[in-house]
Amino acid sequence: MSSYLSNNWDTILTALRQHIWLALVPVVLGFVIALPIGYLGVRFPRLYHPLVNVCGVLYSIPSLALFVFLPVLLGTKILSPLNIVVALTIYTVALLSRTVADGLRSVDPLVVESATAMGYRRLRRLVDVQLPVALPVILAGLRVATVANISLVSVGALIGVGGLGQLFTRGFQLFYLEPIIVGIVLSVALAGIADLTIVLIQRWITPWTRFQGRTA
Amino acid sequence: MITFDDVVKVYPGGSTAVDHLSLELPTGKTTVFVGPSGCGKTTSLRMINRMIQPTSGRILIDGKDVAGQDEAELRRGIGYVIQHAGLFPHRTVLDNVATVPMLLGKSRREARAVAAELLERVGLATEFASRYPAQLSGGQQQRVGVARALAADPPVMLMDEPFSAVDPVVREGLHREFLRLQKDLGKTIAMVTHDIDEAIKLGDVVVIFRQGGHLAQVGTPQELLEHPADEFVAEFVGRDRGVRSLSFDSAADLPVRPLPADLVLDDAGRPAGWSTGESTGGTFTVADSLRLVTDLAISSPVGIAVRVDDHGKADGVVPHHDLVDHLAARRGRK
Numbered sequence: 001m002s003s004y005l006s007n008n009w010d011t012i013l014t015a016l017r018q019h020i021w022l023a024l025v026p027v028v029l030g031f032v033i034a035l036p037i038g039y040l041g042v043r044f045p046r047l048y049h050p051l052v053n054v055c056g057v058l059y060s061i062p063s064l065a066l067f068v069f070l071p072v073l074l075g076t077k078i079l080s081p082l083n084i085v086v087a088l089t090i091y092t093v094a095l096l097s098r099t100v101a102d103g104l105r106s107v108d109p110l111v112v113e114s115a116t117a118m119g120y121r122r123l124r125r126l127v128d129v130q131l132p133v134a135l136p137v138i139l140a141g142l143r144v145a146t147v148a149n150i151s152l153v154s155v156g157a158l159i160g161v162g163g164l165g166q167l168f169t170r171g172f173q174l175f176y177l178e179p180i181i182v183g184i185v186l187s188v189a190l191a192g193i194a195d196l197t198i199v200l201i202q203r204w205i206t207p208w209t210r211f212q213g214r215t216a
Numbered sequence: 217m218i219t220f221d222d223v224v225k226v227y228p229g230g231s232t233a234v235d236h237l238s239l240e241l242p243t244g245k246t247t248v249f250v251g252p253s254g255c256g257k258t259t260s261l262r263m264i265n266r267m268i269q270p271t272s273g274r275i276l277i278d279g280k281d282v283a284g285q286d287e288a289e290l291r292r293g294i295g296y297v298i299q300h301a302g303l304f305p306h307r308t309v310l311d312n313v314a315t316v317p318m319l320l321g322k323s324r325r326e327a328r329a330v331a332a333e334l335l336e337r338v339g340l341a342t343e344f345a346s347r348y349p350a351q352l353s354g355g356q357q358q359r360v361g362v363a364r365a366l367a368a369d370p371p372v373m374l375m376d377e378p379f380s381a382v383d384p385v386v387r388e389g390l391h392r393e394f395l396r397l398q399k400d401l402g403k404t405i406a407m408v409t410h411d412i413d414e415a416i417k418l419g420d421v422v423v424i425f426r427q428g429g430h431l432a433q434v435g436t437p438q439e440l441l442e443h444p445a446d447e448f449v450a451e452f453v454g455r456d457r458g459v460r461s462l463s464f465d466s467a468a469d470l471p472v473r474p475l476p477a478d479l480v481l482d483d484a485g486r487p488a489g490w491s492t493g494e495s496t497g498g499t500f501t502v503a504d505s506l507r508l509v510t511d512l513a514i515s516s517p518v519g520i521a522v523r524v525d526d527h528g529k530a531d532g533v534v535p536h537h538d539l540v541d542h543l544a545a546r547r548g549r550k
Contacts, residue, residue, distance in 0.1 A: 108302075108305075110298060110299075110300055110302040111302055111303075111304060111305065113267070113298070113302060114296065114298055114301075114302030114303075114304075115304070116267065116291070117265060117267055117291055117294075117296035117298075117374075118291060118292065118296060118315055118316050118319065118364075119288045119289065119290075119291035119292030119293075119316065119319050120288065120319065121288045129304060129306075132306045133304070133305060133306050135306075206306065207348075208305055208306050208307075208348040208350065211348050211350040211351045212305070212350050
């Protein structure tokens with residue numbers, strides 16, 4: 001194992017770096033796109049159910065099919081990492097649009113009403129009141145999306161771009177266990193660290209949630 | 217002054233919530249809207265700050281039509297308190313109260329200074345400032361709600377069932393606090409409640425609505441209790457309105473008799489009980505109401521209410537039958 005590690009250190013690091021990049025860029029892009037979509041699902045209640053349905057359908061497309069199909073649709077090369085980024089962004093949008101909508105719907109209507117009555121305009125009310133109060137729900141969705149993306153990137157290895165997933169394919173091709181073990185350990189560690197990071201951020205930016213659910 | 221000028225609100229679907237309402241709410245006074253559910257009292261209140269748009273008619277604040285004003289700016293100048301307070305759960309008590317000053321462009325520091333002052337004003341200790349709403353009791357949250365509504369010192373306040381979500385003991389305390397604050401501040405207040413007792417206790421003017429958004433009667437609490445306009449109002453203000461109207465009559469002109477021999481006094485001249493060993497059950501002063509005197513005379517074991525002066529010294533008594541004569545004479549005067 002140690003000789004595998006020392007001989008392939010550069011390959012492993014490159015794969016890890018690619019994995020992080022391929023997983024997290026779609027999280028950021030997806031979140032930015034999902035915010036307005038989720039908001040629309042609350043601003044216009046009639047859109048909420050169609051939104052939930054479309055998101056459900058999108059999320060149920062098998063990832064491998066999407067990886068293979070996207071180059072045809074986008075005109076990208078089959079080996080372009082862009083295919084992975086676009087595919088995972090679609091999944092993230094599908095997951096987080098609904099999360100953002102549910103988060104905003106979880107805000108007590110009395111809180112929104114009192115914000116309006118105090119003279120908040122729509123946009124500032126959203127940014128100052130509704131989104132912060134919806135954060136616990138939104139961040140829970142963000143954790144799921146992040147961890148799902150980290151595991152989905154590996155599937156990309158089957159079409160040649162897949163971060164740590166490439167260690168799996170190589171291991172299988174060569175009947176060689178070490179890269180597979182390293183790949184598994186690193187992806188699990190990566191998912192764990194990403195998840196923990198979001199939890200810590202959540203604790204830091206939503207200190208008030210610690211007192212919810214109990215009264216003085 | 218807030219003026220309703222022939223205001224109508226018909227909801228989509230055709231139900232009429234408010235039907236040709238014309239009404240004036242005097243400046244510096246508390247006007248309470250009261251009535252059964254579905255009578256349009258809350259709709260009327262919420263049209264003042266344009267949370268609901270009237271179908272026709274005008275609402276004016278000091279002569280200015282609210283419809284012509286920017287919604288957000290109009291609302292920043294009108295304090296708003298609701299049931300359960302509607303506090304922002306993600307902000308500390310201090311920052312909740314600082315909300316409107318911040319919206320009006322004050323710096324965070326200035327806004328917090330104002331907020332700290334107001335918290336003190338509504339009787340919340342400084343230690344609450346850094347807590348979150350979830351850490352407060354219902355009564356404390358409601359105080360923060362009042363402080364938040366007062367933060368920008370608005371001349372007009374709207375209160376939608378502000379005290380109905382707390383238990384009776386806490387409500388009693390909040391009522392006292394409210395009356396004390398309003399005596400100092402003299403805001404023009406419109407309040408909605410379904411509780412006629414609360415309306416009579418807190419209102420300078422009480423507006424009774426009936427189903428379908430019609431006015432049943434407008435008047436001072438005493439007028440409503442003594443001269444209800446019709447059956448509906450009489451029923452609504454309650455069967456014991458006669459006794460309750462005594463709350464508005466002073467005990468000052470009630471004739472008293474000299475202290476009887478069987479009233480035991482302590483060294484300072486304060487009543488300590490009757491020679492039979494029984495308690496006086498409380499005392500009254502000239503500042504109290506006829507209702508209290510009546511209550512004392514009825515519950516006293518000897519049928520006598522004891523009056524004391526400002527220092528607590530007994531200075532006269534009112535026996536049961538004197539009170540009855542006084543009430544009879546009072547009815548003649550009305």
